[in-house]
Amino acid sequence: MNEIEPVTERVRVASRDLGTTPLAAFITAAYETHAAAIYGLALRSTLDPELAADITQEAFLRLLTEGQRGRFPDNVGGWLYRASSNLIISGARRTSVARRLAPRLVARDVPDGPEAITLGREQHRALDAALATLSIDDRLALVLSAQGASGEEIAMHLGRSHGATRTHLTRARARLRVAVQRREATR
Amino acid sequence: MTTHARSEQLLAAAIDFSLTPAEHTEVADHLASCPTCRALAAAYQTDASGLREIAFVEPPARVSSVVLRAAARRPARSIAPWQLLLAAALLLTALLGAAAGIGAWNSRPALVVVVPTVSPSAEPGQSPAVSSPSAVPSAVPSAPVAALPTPQCPAPPQQVAPPVVSASSGNGQVVAATPGSYTTMTCSTTGTADAVPEPPTESLAAYPGDTIRFTVPIGWRFVRWEGSHKPLHGTGTGGVWPPTDLPDAPRSIDLPDGPLLQDEIVSLTVVLVSDDGRAVIELGLQLEVNRNVS
Numbered sequence: 001m002n003e004i005e006p007v008t009e010r011v012r013v014a015s016r017d018l019g020t021t022p023l024a025a026f027i028t029a030a031y032e033t034h035a036a037a038i039y040g041l042a043l044r045s046t047l048d049p050e051l052a053a054d055i056t057q058e059a060f061l062r063l064l065t066e067g068q069r070g071r072f073p074d075n076v077g078g079w080l081y082r083a084s085s086n087l088i089i090s091g092a093r094r095t096s097v098a099r100r101l102a103p104r105l106v107a108r109d110v111p112d113g114p115e116a117i118t119l120g121r122e123q124h125r126a127l128d129a130a131l132a133t134l135s136i137d138d139r140l141a142l143v144l145s146a147q148g149a150s151g152e153e154i155a156m157h158l159g160r161s162h163g164a165t166r167t168h169l170t171r172a173r174a175r176l177r178v179a180v181q182r183r184e185a186t187r
Numbered sequence: 188m189t190t191h192a193r194s195e196q197l198l199a200a201a202i203d204f205s206l207t208p209a210e211h212t213e214v215a216d217h218l219a220s221c222p223t224c225r226a227l228a229a230a231y232q233t234d235a236s237g238l239r240e241i242a243f244v245e246p247p248a249r250v251s252s253v254v255l256r257a258a259a260r261r262p263a264r265s266i267a268p269w270q271l272l273l274a275a276a277l278l279l280t281a282l283l284g285a286a287a288g289i290g291a292w293n294s295r296p297a298l299v300v301v302v303p304t305v306s307p308s309a310e311p312g313q314s315p316a317v318s319s320p321s322a323v324p325s326a327v328p329s330a331p332v333a334a335l336p337t338p339q340c341p342a343p344p345q346q347v348a349p350p351v352v353s354a355s356s357g358n359g360q361v362v363a364a365t366p367g368s369y370t371t372m373t374c375s376t377t378g379t380a381d382a383v384p385e386p387p388t389e390s391l392a393a394y395p396g397d398t399i400r401f402t403v404p405i406g407w408r409f410v411r412w413e414g415s416h417k418p419l420h421g422t423g424t425g426g427v428w429p430p431t432d433l434p435d436a437p438r439s440i441d442l443p444d445g446p447l448l449q450d451e452i453v454s455l456t457v458v459l460v461s462d463d464g465r466a467v468i469e470l471g472l473q474l475e476v477n478r479n480v481s
Contacts (some may be wrong), residue, residue, distance in 0.1 A: 027258035031251060039246035049247070051405075056246045059256040060403040061351050091405050127237045146238035151203035166204050174197035175229070176234055 030076050031060055037077070037147050038084045045088045045140040047132055055091055056164045059084040081144070081157045088140055131177035138172035147171065192225045193217075202235050249360045253353050256362050325444045350407045350459065354415045354474055355400050356393035363455075363472040364400060390475045399442040399453070400415035401472065410467075414455035416476075425451065436460065 012154050040057055042052035066073065073079035131139055155159045155165035197214040206214065217223050238387040289325060361464070393399055403409065411432050417425035428443065451472040460467050 024258045029257060030259075031254055035251065036243040036245050039243040039250070040242050043244050044241065053250050054245050054405050057250045058254055059349075060250075060255060060407070061404065064254070064258055087405060107280060119203075121238060124241050127234070127241065130239075142238055143242050146205050146235065146242035154203065166200055167202050169201040170196050173202065173231060175235065177230060180230075180234060 003043070014095075023064070026067055026072065027060065027064050030063060030080070034077055034080050035060070038080055040079070041140070041143050041147065042084055042088055043141045044131065045136055046091065051091055053082055055087045056086055078157070081149070082159075085140060085144075085157050088136065126180060126183050130176055130183055133179045134172060134175055137168070138175060141165070141169050142176065144170050190223070191224060193225060194221070197233055198224065198228045202231060234277055249353075249355070252360055253362055257351055260362075281386055341473050350404045352457070352459075352470060352472060354391055354404050354472070355402065357397040359392055361391050361474070365472060393476050399435065399437050399474070399476075401442075401455070401457065402439040403459055405438075406462050408462065409440050409457055410436055410460050411458040412440055412455055414442075414453060414472075416451045416453045424474055428455075 008153065019020040035056065039052055042055040043049060043061065046052050046055070062083055063073075063076070063080060066079075132143070134142075141154055141158065144157060145151075149157065150163060152162065153168065155162050160168070194214055197210055200206065200210075218228060238244045243342075250385045308389070351365045354361055390401065401409075411426070411430060413430040414428045415425060433440070440457070453472075454477060455474075456469060457472065458467065458469050
């Protein structure tokens with residue numbers, strides 16, 4: 001009864017005979033419009049350039065897979081935000097494990113130096129450092145807001161209620177303020 | 188009487204949400220009489236505008252290179268019945284070749300992975316999806332892949348897209364396998380199983396001594412790889428990398444240092460597992476190593 005049985009399920013992609021060109025144009029346009037937002041969100045949330053690049057790449061490749069299946073989200077930006085927010089949150093949980101498992105594999109892909117990550121200006125560094133003291137959920141919500149998402153949109157991207165999002169953002173701003181103040185005080 | 192704490196909360200909330208008229212009046216009245224909270228309101232605005240200035244960052248070039256090249260590929264073709272038969276035959280050849288220690292560079296990377304499952308009695312709702320083409324299962328011996336970690340099959344009805352595998356050297360990065368290109372998935376109720384008859388070969392510039400690294404995106408890990416390299420033109424013996432299990436399940440693998448020559452074709456067969464263990468796929472990758480870089 002418990003014997004090993006091969007499972008070979010082959011389900012073909014329902015490809016809508018889309019030529020390469022429209023799909024490539026769709027992805028290119030999406031990339032040009034949203035790449036800086038998605039990478040910025042991932043970078044500021046995860047504080048890890050390498051992971052942020054992976055998340056950005058993965059979000060767009062998932063969009064490509066959607067397109068290959070003939071599905072084109074109406075709101076591409078919202079779709080990408082949602083996909084990358086999920087990746088950021090799940091990626092963060094996994095990073096510690098990945099780091100532990102693959103310490104010897106980090107040699108080649110040298111991340112950009114800190115100069116490239118932070119903008120040079122002093123107040124941005126202070127803000128960056130203050131952000132780093134917050135939780136990843138706080139950073140994600142704050143950066144979504146900084147990119148122009150309204151409270152309602154943030155709630156939607158993060159899959160939370162309006163009330164929970166308002167409380168969360170309010171507290172995140174208060175925590176950020178305390179962290180910035182602490183840095184200013186010790187300077 | 189509005190307290191500082193209450194006013195603080197409303198000031199922070201006002202950045203992302205519209206306050207009710209009552210809240211608005213409340214905070215305005217408090218600000219009129221409280222310089223501390225006026226300063227705080229300004230500070231919140233400074234924080235918010237500072238965040239706006241650091242919120243958008245251009246991704247590194249490797250991301251656009253992988254994404255745009257993946258998008259520019261032609262869509263995967265559908266499988267004709269003769270291709271399934273061919274796939275089965277090739278798989279058999281590859282498996283036999285590998286078993287005999289010959290190496291498999293002459294055959295296309297194996298197109299079918301068979302994942303043993305210990306739950307043959309699928310739940311009623313899931314069984315209709317398990318309708319396999321008759322030609323394939325009978326041709327596939329299960330022993331050579333029995334060492335794979337056993338995923339929990341059958342998977343829930345959720346689509347799993349095969350990942351892009353990219354290859355990088357000191358001189359660049361290319362897509363080594365794209366979703367939908369000659370990949371076979373098992374162990375998901377809906378997966379992609381498209382085959383492209385001629386495996387696309389990407390040219391990767393690599394100087395002698397460069398490490399060539401293959402990377403999978405988040406959510407996937409390598410559990411086994413094997414491969415070979417062989418001159419594209421002329422004579423030469425090339426070499427074989429025997430099957431290697433990767434108990435650490437890394438997200439990238441480096442080709443071992445060795446004499447990779449000009450214009451050699453590197454063929455790899457890798458087995459990937461998704462982080463949740465629900466999908467195991469085998470991918471064939473091909474790269475042409477280009478040393479003609481000036």
